[in-house]
Amino acid sequence: MSQPLRVVQLLPALESGGVERSTLEIAEALVEAGHHSVVASAGGRLVEPLLATGSTHVDLDLGRKSPWTLRHIVSLRRLFEQLEPDIVHARSRLPAWVCWWALAGMRGRRPHFVTTVHGLNSPGHYSSIMTRGERVICVSETVRDYVLQHYPEVSARKLQTIPRGVDPDHFSHGYVPDAEWRDRFAQDFPQLAGGRLLTLPGRGTRLKGHAEAITLLARLHAAGIDARLLLLGAGDEERGHYLDELWDEARRQGVADVMAISPPRSDVREVLAHSALVLQLSTKPEAFGRTVLEALSLGRPVLGFDHGGVGEQLREWFPQGAVPLGDATRLAVRAIELLRFPPRLAPIKGPTKAAMQASTLALYREVAGHALVGAGHG
Numbered sequence: 001m002s003q004p005l006r007v008v009q010l011l012p013a014l015e016s017g018g019v020e021r022s023t024l025e026i027a028e029a030l031v032e033a034g035h036h037s038v039v040a041s042a043g044g045r046l047v048e049p050l051l052a053t054g055s056t057h058v059d060l061d062l063g064r065k066s067p068w069t070l071r072h073i074v075s076l077r078r079l080f081e082q083l084e085p086d087i088v089h090a091r092s093r094l095p096a097w098v099c100w101w102a103l104a105g106m107r108g109r110r111p112h113f114v115t116t117v118h119g120l121n122s123p124g125h126y127s128s129i130m131t132r133g134e135r136v137i138c139v140s141e142t143v144r145d146y147v148l149q150h151y152p153e154v155s156a157r158k159l160q161t162i163p164r165g166v167d168p169d170h171f172s173h174g175y176v177p178d179a180e181w182r183d184r185f186a187q188d189f190p191q192l193a194g195g196r197l198l199t200l201p202g203r204g205t206r207l208k209g210h211a212e213a214i215t216l217l218a219r220l221h222a223a224g225i226d227a228r229l230l231l232l233g234a235g236d237e238e239r240g241h242y243l244d245e246l247w248d249e250a251r252r253q254g255v256a257d258v259m260a261i262s263p264p265r266s267d268v269r270e271v272l273a274h275s276a277l278v279l280q281l282s283t284k285p286e287a288f289g290r291t292v293l294e295a296l297s298l299g300r301p302v303l304g305f306d307h308g309g310v311g312e313q314l315r316e317w318f319p320q321g322a323v324p325l326g327d328a329t330r331l332a333v334r335a336i337e338l339l340r341f342p343p344r345l346a347p348i349k350g351p352t353k354a355a356m357q358a359s360t361l362a363l364y365r366e367v368a369g370h371a372l373v374g375a376g377h378g
Contacts, residue, residue, distance in 0.1 A: 005368055006036040006085040008111070010076075010095040012063020015044035016233065016264040017203060018290055019091050019118045022139075022164060022356075026089075027055040029357035038083060040076070040095075045264075062095035076102040085111045086368040091118060096129040112367045117143050119287045120308065123150035135367055137162050137360070140288045140309045162359045163351035164290045170269060171297040173347040177270040185274065189260045195226035196276040196339050201268065201291045204234040204261075209281025209305070210246050212328065216279070218253035219332040225339055228258045232271055235263040273298045277338055280304030283326070289313045299345045301338050303331070317348050 007030055009023050023039060024046060030037040031054035039050055042061040050057055058079060060072050076098055080088065088103070088111045090096035096115055103110055115133035120143065130136070131147060131154045138144040138161045148156060177185075186193050198217065202208035210231050220227040235243065243261060250256035265271065268291075272278055278295040280286070285308025292313040295302045304310045306322035314322040320343070323330045 004035045005030070005087060005364055006038070006083060007087045007089060007364060008038045008040060008079070008083065008085045009089045009091060010062055010099055011039070011041050011091040012061075012095060013042040013044045014039070014046035014050060014057075016046070018139075018164065018288065020044075020046055021290075022116070022118070023091060024050055024053070025353055025357060026360050028053045029361055031055060033361060035361075036085075038085070040079065062098050063092060065094060070098070070101075072098050073101045073105070077105055080106065080111060084109065087112050087114055087364050089114045089116065089364075090130075090133070091116050093121065093127060093129055096132075097126075100129060100132065114363070114367060117147055117287070119143075120146050120285050134158065135160060135363055137363065139164050140312055142285070142309045142312050143287050160359075160363060162356055162363070164288045164293075165351040165353040165356040166290070166293045166297050167353040168297060171272075171294045173297065173299045173345075175269065175273050175298050177274055181267070181270050182274070185270070189230065189262075191257060192228040192230060192260055195228040195258060197228050197230060197274060198277050198279055198335075199230045199232050199271055199275040200234075200279040200281060201232040201272070202234060202280075202282070204231075204236040204239040204242055206242065207282055207284040208234070209279070209283055210234060211249055212281045212283070212331070213279055214246065214250050214253060214255060214259065215328055216281075216331055216335060217250075217255045217259065219328070220335060220339070221255060221258070223332070223336055225336060226258075227276075227339065229255070229260070230271065230275075231259070231261045232268070233262065233264045235261045268294070269298070272300055275300055276342070277335060278302045280310045281331075282308070282310065284308075286310050293317070293348070293350045296345060296348050297350065299347070301343055301345065303335055303338060305331075313350075317350060318345070 014020050027037040037055040040058040040060045047057050090099050113133050114135050115130045116137040117130045121127040131151045136159050144161050200213045217229045250259050272295045287309050289310035292302050296317050302321045305325045307325045
């Protein structure tokens with residue numbers, strides 16, 4: 001093997017979400033390949049699994065939108081001078097800016113600067129930092145098209161689409177949770193027992209379509225279908241006011257007794273496999289839509305709005321699950337069809353976690369093979 005690389009990944013925190021999962025997956029691949037993996041963030045519940053795979057974590061609150069965050073420019077520069085990384089990989093806008101300014105003050109050998117565009121952020125100067133990497137990873141063709149549309153000055157040659165992927169061994173087709181898990185799930189959520197389970201995975205933010213899911217649940221009950229709804233991962237304690245809004249809406253529509261909201265959980269595979277229908281109803285286009293692929297890989301049908309990365313995945317792998325954005329009537333009609341006549345899904349051959357890891361490490365090696373002195377910032 002060639003000389004091991006030193007790679008530092010930067011992101012706001014390690015709590016939950018697609019950015020965080022991608023960070024851990026790349027950290028794991030780096031260590032397994034004999035490279036040195038460091039992650040800098042404000043920490044969170046995913047630090048422990050990160051450390052368990054052999055990476056190092058550095059506590060730096062790079063994502064707080066405050067003037068105080070700028071003090072980390074010096075801290076990050078010192079970290080780079082100490083570690084002498086080959087690659088710094090920024091996965092979010094504010095950490096990317098802090099990194100950019102830290103690199104600007106370095107003399108002599110500087111690490112290469114790589115970015116990943118994980119989201120369809122509002123175009124403008126602040127978001128443009130994610131296009132300034134020597135190489136810019138796009139997590140889907142939707143993202144690549146978005147970057148080229150809004151940043152025409154960016155060379156298409158430095159953009160590389162590396163789709164997020166699933167582990168087909170973990171999300172195996174036809175997987176069924178064991179009886180012990182099912183009993184525990186029933187104890188945790190007794191209000192979900194007895195009906196057809198709908199699951200909408202996603203953080204507790206208005207853009208994820210939780211209100212649309214509640215309306216769908218009410219329409220299904222009006223049609224005589226005993227459906228239950230789990231808003232998986234939306235129960236963030238910091239979003240108490242938003243959760244109160246959701247419960248008020250559920251009570252208004254008469255479905256509060258057949259709905260549950262959970263915090264982020266580690267048994268996403270089991271929950272998706274246990275669901276009759278998985279929902280992806282984001283009102284803002286998603287960059288990728290990993291849970292679409294995870295559910296389909298398990299053989300579970302997915303119903304979602306046909307835009308962004310979710311629409312891209314559904315059109316490719318399960319077109320009958322794509323409905324026009326915001327069309328509540330079509331959404332209900334399609335949900336009724338999928339619940340009354342459950343489709344038999346064949347195994348899909350979508351993008352895999354292993355392919356994403358291999359492509360990213362290959363990109364690191366390619367970038368690090370260039371001249372290092374003065375590189376990475378221009």
